[in-house]
Amino acid sequence: MPPEWSSSSPDLLLSVDRTSGRPLRAQLEHGLRDAIRTGRLEVGERLPSSRELARTLGLSRGLVQECYAQLLAEGYLVTRPGSATRVAAGSATASVAARPPAVAPRLVADFRCGVPDLGSFPVQDWVWAMREAARGMPTVEFDYGDPRGAAALREVLAGYVRRVRAAAAGPEHIVVCNGYAQGLGLALRTLADIGVQEVAFEDPGSPGTVTAAAGMAGMRAVPVPVDEHGIDVRALSATDARAVVVTPAHQWPTGVALAPERRLALLAWARDHDAFVIEDDYDAEFRYDREPVGALQGLEPHRVIGLGTVSKSLAPALRIGWMICPPHLTDALAEEKHRSDRGGPALDQHALAILIESGRFDRHLRRMRATYAARRTALLAAVAEHAPGLPVTGLAAGFHAVAHLPAHATEDEVIAAARTRAVGLYGMSSCRAGHTEAPAQLVLGFGNVSERGIAAGIAAIGDLLTRPLDDTPR
Amino acid sequence: MPPEWSSSSPDLLLSVDRTSGRPLRAQLEHGLRDAIRTGRLEVGERLPSSRELARTLGLSRGLVQECYAQLLAEGYLVTRPGSATRVAAGSATASVAARPPAVAPRLVADFRCGVPDLGSFPVQDWVWAMREAARGMPTVEFDYGDPRGAAALREVLAGYVRRVRAAAAGPEHIVVCNGYAQGLGLALRTLADIGVQEVAFEDPGSPGTVTAAAGMAGMRAVPVPVDEHGIDVRALSATDARAVVVTPAHQWPTGVALAPERRLALLAWARDHDAFVIEDDYDAEFRYDREPVGALQGLEPHRVIGLGTVSKSLAPALRIGWMICPPHLTDALAEEKHRSDRGGPALDQHALAILIESGRFDRHLRRMRATYAARRTALLAAVAEHAPGLPVTGLAAGFHAVAHLPAHATEDEVIAAARTRAVGLYGMSSCRAGHTEAPAQLVLGFGNVSERGIAAGIAAIGDLLTRPLDDTPR
Numbered sequence: 026m027p028p029e030w031s032s033s034s035p036d037l038l039l040s041v042d043r044t045s046g047r048p049l050r051a052q053l054e055h056g057l058r059d060a061i062r063t064g065r066l067e068v069g070e071r072l073p074s075s076r077e078l079a080r081t082l083g084l085s086r087g088l089v090q091e092c093y094a095q096l097l098a099e100g101y102l103v104t105r106p107g108s109a110t111r112v113a114a115g116s117a118t119a120s121v122a123a124r125p126p127a128v129a130p131r132l133v134a135d136f137r138c139g140v141p142d143l144g145s146f147p148v149q150d151w152v153w154a155m156r157e158a159a160r161g162m163p164t165v166e167f168d169y170g171d172p173r174g175a176a177a178l179r180e181v182l183a184g185y186v187r188r189v190r191a192a193a194a195g196p197e198h199i200v201v202c203n204g205y206a207q208g209l210g211l212a213l214r215t216l217a218d219i220g221v222q223e224v225a226f227e228d229p230g231s232p233g234t235v236t237a238a239a240g241m242a243g244m245r246a247v248p249v250p251v252d253e254h255g256i257d258v259r260a261l262s263a264t265d266a267r268a269v270v271v272t273p274a275h276q277w278p279t280g281v282a283l284a285p286e287r288r289l290a291l292l293a294w295a296r297d298h299d300a301f302v303i304e305d306d307y308d309a310e311f312r313y314d315r316e317p318v319g320a321l322q323g324l325e326p327h328r329v330i331g332l333g334t335v336s337k338s339l340a341p342a343l344r345i346g347w348m349i350c351p352p353h354l355t356d357a358l359a360e361e362k363h364r365s366d367r368g369g370p371a372l373d374q375h376a377l378a379i380l381i382e383s384g385r386f387d388r389h390l391r392r393m394r395a396t397y398a399a400r401r402t403a404l405l406a407a408v409a410e411h412a413p414g415l416p417v418t419g420l421a422a423g424f425h426a427v428a429h430l431p432a433h434a435t436e437d438e439v440i441a442a443a444r445t446r447a448v449g450l451y452g453m454s455s456c457r458a459g460h461t462e463a464p465a466q467l468v469l470g471f472g473n474v475s476e477r478g479i480a481a482g483i484a485a486i487g488d489l490l491t492r493p494l495d496d497t498p499r
Numbered sequence: 500m501p502p503e504w505s506s507s508s509p510d511l512l513l514s515v516d517r518t519s520g521r522p523l524r525a526q527l528e529h530g531l532r533d534a535i536r537t538g539r540l541e542v543g544e545r546l547p548s549s550r551e552l553a554r555t556l557g558l559s560r561g562l563v564q565e566c567y568a569q570l571l572a573e574g575y576l577v578t579r580p581g582s583a584t585r586v587a588a589g590s591a592t593a594s595v596a597a598r599p600p601a602v603a604p605r606l607v608a609d610f611r612c613g614v615p616d617l618g619s620f621p622v623q624d625w626v627w628a629m630r631e632a633a634r635g636m637p638t639v640e641f642d643y644g645d646p647r648g649a650a651a652l653r654e655v656l657a658g659y660v661r662r663v664r665a666a667a668a669g670p671e672h673i674v675v676c677n678g679y680a681q682g683l684g685l686a687l688r689t690l691a692d693i694g695v696q697e698v699a700f701e702d703p704g705s706p707g708t709v710t711a712a713a714g715m716a717g718m719r720a721v722p723v724p725v726d727e728h729g730i731d732v733r734a735l736s737a738t739d740a741r742a743v744v745v746t747p748a749h750q751w752p753t754g755v756a757l758a759p760e761r762r763l764a765l766l767a768w769a770r771d772h773d774a775f776v777i778e779d780d781y782d783a784e785f786r787y788d789r790e791p792v793g794a795l796q797g798l799e800p801h802r803v804i805g806l807g808t809v810s811k812s813l814a815p816a817l818r819i820g821w822m823i824c825p826p827h828l829t830d831a832l833a834e835e836k837h838r839s840d841r842g843g844p845a846l847d848q849h850a851l852a853i854l855i856e857s858g859r860f861d862r863h864l865r866r867m868r869a870t871y872a873a874r875r876t877a878l879l880a881a882v883a884e885h886a887p888g889l890p891v892t893g894l895a896a897g898f899h900a901v902a903h904l905p906a907h908a909t910e911d912e913v914i915a916a917a918r919t920r921a922v923g924l925y926g927m928s929s930c931r932a933g934h935t936e937a938p939a940q941l942v943l944g945f946g947n948v949s950e951r952g953i954a955a956g957i958a959a960i961g962d963l964l965t966r967p968l969d970d971t972p973r
Contacts, residue, residue, distance in 0.1 A: 203844075
């Protein structure tokens with residue numbers, strides 16, 4: 026039988042297609058594997074001889090024999106001397122159902138927090154920096170590298186955090202990581218290794234993130250209240266914690282700055298308790314009223330692990346952050362990073378170094394400061410117009426604010442009512458460690474909402490924010 | 500006193516430079532912080548009044564007041580009503596000494612393993628793919644994404660592993676990770692969560708990597724011997740392990756392929772013991788004698804976690820790998836990835852998807868197969884010429900081989916002697932779990948050594964490889 030453009034073996038539901046351009050042997054192998062996996066060929070079933078199948082499909086016998094040998098080697102088939110080739114036991118598998126994609130409804134405004142303006146990511150600058158990085162990176166840096174990250178980036182970051190954050194760090198004590206969450210995990214595991222068994226965190230704050238990271242490190246996590254001056258250091262002292270995760274420059278989510286006397290008290294606590302401060306410097310680049318308060322790390326580099334990230338200044342999708350390490354812990358933190366994933370991607374790190382060095386990063390930050398300042402103004406204007414009297418706090422920096430709902434209002438009801446008007450709101454309760462009788466508050470993220478969106482969003486829900494739901498006409 | 504180009508306060512060793520272009524306030528702040536950190540300004544020391552310092556430096560008093568306010572806020576300074584401003588306690592820090600950089604001597608040839616040809620990284624193709632990725636990526640993907648990784652890459656990888664590795668995976672069951680080490684860690688932590696307490700690994704193999712990852716997951720790790728057919732499944736059955744890490748396609752480091760009957764026995768073991776196989780498919784793309792043996796994962800997707808990586812096919816520095824997950828474990832593995840670092844960098848993932856989709860990845864692999872095949876030939880030729888009779892095995896795939904040293908030779912002595920001739924050699928003993936009376940062997944990596952380097956390197960040490968050191972003239 027002469028080969029045709031396409032031929033098939035009806036018994037096995039196998040076919041080969043000579044017009045596809047795919048090698049015939051590959052087609053046959055894949056066809057056989059599929060038939061076995063889907064159960065069309067059952068366990069123990071006898072396959073046709075290579076001669077038979079070759080004739081049926083118009084292939085050479087050698088090609089079919091190669092296929093059988095391959096599938097024998099892979100364990101799909103079994104054979105015994107003098108016996109037919111059969112489907113091996115355990116080679117069939119159930120097909121795997123796909124999950125339906127989640128469909129998010131389109132919102133007028135989504136005041137989700139922690140997201141910068143994604144549309145402002147400097148695509149051209151990043152592509153430029155990547156090209157420069159790829160062309161300029163020494164060949165040896167395509168290998169596994171220093172687990173602390175590319176030396177070029179650590180050098181640039183050391184200068185950057187010194188200049189912008191008043192941090193005190195040489196490049197040798199910076200460990201580049203994949204963002205805040207990884208840095209926190211590495212820090213807690215390192216501290217656990219030196220005997221720290223309990224870590225405190227701010228309440229309200231990020232109870233889920235810290236508790237999960239503490240759990241992975243085998244540590245307990247304990248909340249400590251935050252008031253209008255930041256974390257309550259006296260309450261911290263009353264715990265057994267020898268580590269604390271704080272956001273001194275712009276407390277997440279209340280937005281207060283840690284008061285000067287509290288800063289000193291916190292560092293004194295660390296010294297007195299042989300304890301460590303993990304400083305989350307998440308949005309320090311964006312402050313509106315004055316220069317940002319310098320990092321705590323600069324005051325006490327031996328007791329503070331400084332965590333920085335580009336998730337707010339550039340985009341979360343880059344997954345680049347850094348740890349400023351106490352000198353005596355740097356090796357241990359680098360070792361944790363190595364054990365965790367052997368270090369981060371070198372090209373991305375070189376690109377970020379080039380972006381900062383070139384001044385394009387600073388230019389981007391200046392542009393974004395103006396963008397967020399305008400959105401902040403828009404938010405205040407919209408609240409003044411559509412929710413007059415609503416107290417809004419925490420706006421000295423960053424791109425979120427706290428709205429204080431009236432007495433008797435509940436977060437859940439306001440959020441649900443806003444959702445029916447296509448506005449995404451988020452409650453403070455998800456930032457709280459316990460379900461105490463806390464006042465109802467919303468955390469309004471405006472980093473990724475346009476001025477127009479802010480105005481429209483607040484206009485749509487202003488009434489919900491200023492009076493108890495029961496009085497709201499439905 | 501009129502402002503001059505540069506002025507200084509000799510008491511404080513402070514100066515400002517009007518020609519530098521840096522804001523005067525920033526200069527003064529940084530100068531004060533430095534003076535405090537380095538101890539030039541001591542704890543408790545009184546600062547000059549803002550009026551005094553302004554006059555000395557030729558600055559406005561308001562500017563000095565702003566500086567002091569900033570450093571008060573940061574905790575470098577303290578003040579009490581009616582009292583002078585002083586340096587705060589705990590604000591001084593010891594300076595941090597830099598570690599001297601390690602200098603590696605230049606070698607004639609370095610037969611280190613696990614490194615592909617770094618100079619062949621397709622820089623132009625990668626830059627092109629990055630540009631396409633950055634321009635084409637939807638804005639929303641600059642946000643935190645699916646912890647499993649970009650859908651576009653998972654889609655492409657599912658097709659790739661099906662086509663090239665005979666794996667059975669839909670994109671919904673792939674989790675992109677930062678390379679093998681992270682994937683292994685995520686897999687072990689996930690298995691620990693469902694009650695697996697002991698993981699077996701191949702001996703010889705990667706005892707350090709598996710033991711470290713097991714330790715982080717709170718698991719015991721136990722070695723199981725490898726013979727010429729791969730891992731000894733009978734010995735595996737005798738352990739309490741309910742997970743095993745294997746390299747079936749090309750055992751690391753012996754280079755044997757897991758024999759067909761062992762493949763089936765291993766899967767039967769997994770079924771019988773409710774156990775899991777972690778399949779490290781590290782260099783499956785490079786096989787010289789025939790098509791690579793398909794992945795075990797395709798035979799038993801519910802019991803095999805498949806780990807792939809581009810560290811060998813492109814470059815370690817990209818830090819991209821993937822896990823093919825058993826459907827019932829996908830959510831848990833994705834959750835571990837999320838807890839670990841919130842997912843990998845999206846642009847890199849899109850770039851890899853584009854590289855594979857465009858056919859440029861396959862083209863690169865074809866080129867590299869030819870490169871490594873030529874190096875393999877060069878190695879065999881050099882051994883035949885300079886170390887005749889030296890048994891070399893494990894060369895059916897990948898870019899390393901095992902050289903079997905003569906009786907009485909010791910790995911350490913051969914390695915040390917080679918080092919004096921500027922040739923880097925590596926012993927099998929570092930791949931062994933125990934220090935048993937194992938034969939002396941070298942693992943020769945030739946992925947990142949040119950043909951010329953291979954020839955020169957083997958020529959320089961051939962005599963060391965074929966007779967006991969005692970007979971070597973010194």
